Amino acid sequence: MSNNDPSDTSYVKMSTADVVSPSGASSADTDASLIGKHCQLEYCNQLDFLPFLCQSCHKTFCLDHRSESSHNCSCAGAWAERRRLAQLARPSAGEGKRMRDLVAQKPCADDACKTIIGTSLVPGVHCTSCNRDYCLKHRLAEDHDCKSKVPIGARAMSAAATAATVQASAKSALERFKLWGKTKREEAARSMPKPKPSTAAQRVMALNTLKKTAKGDEKIPPEKRIYLFVEAENETAKAKIPKGEFFYNKEWVVGRVLDAAARSLQVQNINNQSSKEEDRLRVFHVEGGRMLEFNEKIEKVLVNGNTIVLLRGVGPPPDLIEM
Structure with a gap:
């Protein structure tokens, strides 16, 4: 064979020694057909004194049919695969x-x-x-x-540590809202002495304002509506719309309200896709100072003018919240 690098092309040019008759006869005594090889493409069969060897099917071809495509190689790509595997076996550099x-x-x-x-x-x-x-x-x-993604080969503790970090952030946010709710209740208690006609009038005015600005499904009958302030905790829920005023059907359960609120505030909600608590949204009732269960009816736990907050990763009430 010639010194051509076989990895450069799918074919190599054969040398004179490869194609001369093995009988040892001199060129003067040797028939021309015994020097060289015939192209093995069926309809060509041309005699070539320096033919080409295909490195995929290992047949010989003339100049015009030396490439895999020109002779419609039955093993096309075999040489490239051998080259790739050979390179894979080499030590990596850099x-x-x-x-x-x-x-x-x-x-x-x-x-x-x-x-x-x-x-x-x-x-x-x-x-x-x-x-x-x-x-x-x-x-x-x-x-x-x-x-x-947890890196392949990383210790199992990495995933647990990540979950713990998310949970710690969520619990921290929850504590802030619990403190906020407690402060709000204390301020309300101080500002509403008995009797309190003016306070009641103010509450009616505030509720009327809320009813004018609140958004919701217009198909809900007015007598079944409950009007709420809704917020999303910015560190865990990451809402595109941080807060708003909305009305819902008071016969709904908390889980349905959560779905509607998440859509309104454009918060990612994958509660139906993930069983991991660090992924799930929960509803915190500010005035009540606690997390609400998904199956609780809102007419039993909320009243007009209350505030609820969406948080992610805080866990179910029995596990993480002191009731």
């Missing part, structure tokens, strides 16, 4: 973050992506943060939601 276009063939690590990476046409990119391999489309951290 430091830091780099593109790993020599990863073994496998699906992209993004859950929704079905792209096969690690091929000669589709390289793989290794993320050093989550220790996974991705296609070019999902190579960036924000494209594959890197922050939410």
